[in-house]
Amino acid sequence: MSQRQVLQVFEQYQKARTQFVQTVAELATRPQNIETLQNAGVMSLLRPLLLDVVPTIQQTAALALGRLANYNDDLAEAVVKGDILPQLVYSLAEQNRFYKKAAAFVLRAVGKHSPQLAQAIVDCGALDTLVICLEDFDPGVKEAAAWALGYIARHNAELSQAVVDAGAVPLLVLCIQEPEIALKRIAASALSDISKHSPELAQTVVDAGAIAHLAQMILNPDAKLKRQVLSALSQIAKHSVDLAEMGVEAEIFPVVLTCLKDSDEYVKKNAATLIREIAKHTPELSQLIVNAGGVAAVIDCIGNCKGNVRLPGIMMLGYVAAHSENLAMAVIISKGVPQLSICLSEEQEDHIKAAAAWALGQIGRHTPEHARAVAVTNVLPVLLSLYMETESSEDLQVKTKKALKNILQKCTYLPALEPLLHDAPPNILKHVVGQFSKVLPHDSKARRLFVTSGGLKKVQEIKAEPGSLLQEYINTINNCYPEEIVRYYSPGYSDALLERVENYQPVL
Numbered sequence: 215m216s217q218r219q220v221l222q223v224f225e226q227y228q229k230a231r232t233q234f235v236q237t238v239a240e241l242a243t244r245p246q247n248i249e250t251l252q253n254a255g256v257m258s259l260l261r262p263l264l265l266d267v268v269p270t271i272q273q274t275a276a277l278a279l280g281r282l283a284n285y286n287d288d289l290a291e292a293v294v295k296g297d298i299l300p301q302l303v304y305s306l307a308e309q310n311r312f313y314k315k316a317a318a319f320v321l322r323a324v325g326k327h328s329p330q331l332a333q334a335i336v337d338c339g340a341l342d343t344l345v346i347c348l349e350d351f352d353p354g355v356k357e358a359a360a361w362a363l364g365y366i367a368r369h370n371a372e373l374s375q376a377v378v379d380a381g382a383v384p385l386l387v388l389c390i391q392e393p394e395i396a397l398k399r400i401a402a403s404a405l406s407d408i409s410k411h412s413p414e415l416a417q418t419v420v421d422a423g424a425i426a427h428l429a430q431m432i433l434n435p436d437a438k439l440k441r442q443v444l445s446a447l448s449q450i451a452k453h454s455v456d457l458a459e460m461g462v463e464a465e466i467f468p469v470v471l472t473c474l475k476d477s478d479e480y481v482k483k484n485a486a487t488l489i490r491e492i493a494k495h496t497p498e499l500s501q502l503i504v505n506a507g508g509v510a511a512v513i514d515c516i517g518n519c520k521g522n523v524r525l526p527g528i529m530m531l532g533y534v535a536a537h538s539e540n541l542a543m544a545v546i547i548s549k550g551v552p553q554l555s556i557c558l559s560e561e562q563e564d565h566i567k568a569a570a571a572w573a574l575g576q577i578g579r580h581t582p583e584h585a586r587a588v589a590v591t592n593v594l595p596v597l598l599s600l601y602m603e604t605e606s607s608e609d610l611q612v613k614t615k616k617a618l619k620n621i622l623q624k625c626t627y628l629p630a631l632e633p634l635l636h637d638a639p640p641n642i643l644k645h646v647v648g649q650f651s652k653v654l655p656h657d658s659k660a661r662r663l664f665v666t667s668g669g670l671k672k673v674q675e676i677k678a679e680p681g682s683l684l685q686e687y688i689n690t691i692n693n694c695y696p697e698e699i700v701r702y703y704s705p706g707y708s709d710a711l712l713e714r715v716e717n718y719q720p721v722l
Contacts, residue, residue: 228268235263235274242281248289251282257292264301269310276302276316284323290331293324299338306343311352318347318358322365329369336366336373341380348385353394360389360397364404371411378408378418387422395436402428402442406449413453420450420460429464437478444473444484452491458499461492467506474515474527482515483523490530497537504541509534510548517553525566528557532573539580546587551577555591558600564607571597571610575617582626589621589630597621598638618642626653628660635672644684647673651690661694670695671703 238256241247256278263275279298283290293299302317309317321340325332335341340362347359363382367374377383382404389401405424409416424446431443447466451458466488473485489508493500503509509531516527531550535542545551554577557570574597578588588594600606601614622645625631634646650669654661664670670691678685692700 228271231263231266231271232268232274235260235271235278239274239278239281242278242285245285248282248285252289252292257282257289257296257298261296261298261301264298264305269313272305272309273312273316276305276313276320280316280319280323283320284326287327287331290324290327293320294331294334299324299335299340303338303340303343306340306347311350311355314347314350314352314355315358318344318355318362322358322362325362326365329373332366332369332373335362336376341366341376341382345380345382345385348382348389353392353397356389356392357394357397357400360386360400360404364400364407367404368407368410371415374408374411374415378415383408383418383422383424387419387424387427390424390427390431395434395439398431398434399436399439399442402431402439402446406442406446409446409449410452413457416450416453416457419446420457425450425460425464429461429466429469432466432469432473437476437481440473440476441478441480441484444470444481444488448484448488448491451488452494455495455499458492458495461488462499462502467502467508471506471508471511474511475518479519479523482519483526486512486515486523486526486530490526490533493530494533497541500534500537500541504534504544509544509550513545513548513550513553516557521561521563522566524557524561525569528554528566528569528573532569532576535573536576539584542577542580542584545577546584551588551591551593555593555596558593558596564610567600568607568610568613571600571613571617575613575620578617578621579624582624585621585625586627586630589625589627592630594618594621594625594630595633595637598634598642601642602637602639615642619645622646622649625649628653628664632664632667632669635669640684643676644682644687647676647684647687647691651687654691654694664691665695665699665703670699674700674704 238251238260241251260275260279263271266272266275279293283293299321302320306314306317321335321344325335344359344363347355350356350359363377363386367377386401386404390398390405392398405419405428409419428443428446431439434440434443447461451461470485470488473481476482476485489503489512493503512527512530516524531545531554535545551574554570554574558567558574561567561570574588574593578585597614597618601611601618606614622631622642626649628650631646631649634642638646650664650673654664673688673691676684676688678688
C-alpha cells in the first residue's frame with residue numbers, strides 16, 4: 215500500500231469520525247431520537263472520541279454527550295458510570311476555549327438533575343477547574359463555567375458550600391461586572407443559587423460586594439438580567455433583618471418599584487418577591503416600603519396581572535398588614551382590600567386563594583375599623599363558601615377558617631355578619647353570634663334592624679349545647695328584647711298560637 219493510500223485511509227477514518235459525532239450531536243437535539251441513541255450504546259462510542267487527536271471531534275463529542283445528559287437523569291447517570299467525568303475535568307484545564315465550553319456544558323447537564331449527580335461532579339474535582347475557567351479570557355468559557363457552578367449550588371447547602379469553598383463567589387461577582395449581558399445573567403443566577411440556602415451562604419455573597427453591583431443593574435433594559443438580579447437580591451434579603459437592611463442601604467428603593475410595571479411577567483414577580491422578603495422582617499422595614507410608595511405600587515401590580523405572578527404581591531400585603539394597626543391601615547387606604555377580594559374570587563389556584571385569604575385576615579384582625587374595611591367588600595361569604603367547599607384544598611380551608619375567625623372577632627359591622635347567620639357551620643357561627651352579642655346591647659337601631667331582617671328569628675333556630683359559649687351569646691342577645699318578642703320568633707310559636715286559637719272559647 216502506497217503512502218498516498220495510507221493517508222487516504224486515515225482521511226476517510228477522520229471524515230467518518232467527524233460525520234459520526236456531528237450526526238449524533240444533531241440527532242441528540244430532538245427528544246424522539248434519545249431513546250434510540252441510548253439503546254444503540256452511543257455513550258460508550260462517544261467516550262473515546264473525547265480523547266481524539268482532532269480538536270473539533272473532541273468538542274463535538276463533548277457537545278453530543280452534554281445534549282444526551284441534559285435530556286434525563288438516566289443518561290446523566292450513564293455519563294458518570296462511564297467514567298467520562300474525569301476526562302472532561304482534565305480536558306477543561308488543558309484544551310482550547312471551544313472544548314472548555316463543551317466540557318462545562320456536559321458538567322452542567324449532568325449536575326442539574328439531582329444532588330447525587332452534582333455530588334459526583336464535585337467528587338471528581340471539577341469545582342477547582344470550573345473556578346479557574348471563571349478567569350478565562352473568553353466570556354463564553356466564563357459563562358459556561360458559571361452556569362455549571364450555579365446548577366451544582368442550587369441543590370442544597372452542602373453543594374453550595376462546596377462551590378463557595380472552591381473560591382467561586384468573588385469571581386462570580388467580577389463576572390457580573392463584565393460587559394457581556396449573557397455572562398452577567400448567568401453569574402447573577404449562580405449568586406442567587408448560592409445565596410438561597412442559608413444566611414451564612416448569603417453573607418458570603420454579600421461579603422464579596424455583590425449587593426452594590428446587583429443593585430446597579432435593577433434598571434438594566436435586559437429583562438432576563440433584571441429577573442436574575444431581583445432573584446439574587448431576594449435570596450439574600452429573605453434570611454435575616456441584617457441582610458434585608460443591606461439591600462435597602464444599597465438604595466434599591468424606589469428604583470425597584472419601577473420593575474413592578476415591567477412588561478416582563480417574571481420581572482414583576484421577582485420584584486414583588488424582593489419587596490415581600492424585605493417587608494416580612496420588621497415593622498420598620500415595612501414602614502420604609504410604605505413611605506417609598508411600595509404598597510400602592512404592589513396593589514397596582516396585583517391588579518394588572520394574573521395567576522402566580524400575583525402571589526408574592528398578595529403575600530407582601532399580608533406581611534405588611536400583620537406588623538401593626540397603622541401598617542394594616544396603610545394597606546386599606548391604598549385600596550388593598552378590594553384588590554385582595556378580587557384575587558380571592560377570580561383566581562383558579564387554591565394556593566393563591568389561600569394567600570389572599572391569609573392577607574385579608576392579617577388586615578382585618580386589628581380593630582373593628584380594620585375588620586369593617588374588610589367586611590364591606592362582601593368578602594366574608596366568599597371566605598365562608600371556600601372554607602365549606604369540599605373541593606378546596608386543606609391549606610385553603612385552614613387559611614379561610616383562620617381569616618374568618620380573625621376578622622369576625624373584631625367585626626362590629628352587623629350588615630356584613632348577618633348573611634353568615636344563615637350559612638355558617640357551628641364552629642364559625644359561634645364567632646358570628648358572639649359579635650352580635652357584643653353590639654346589640656349598646657345599639658337600639660341595630661336591635662330593631664336585627665328583628666326586621668330576620669336575624670333574631672334565625673338566632674332562635676340555632677341549636678346550642680346548654681352551658682356552651684354559643685348558648686351564652688344567644689342568651690345575651692335574647693336579653694336585649696322583651697320576652698314576648700323572643701317567644702314570637704322562637705320555633706313552634708306560631709303552632710302554639712294556632713293551638714291557643716283552636717282551644718280558645720270565645721265569650722258570647
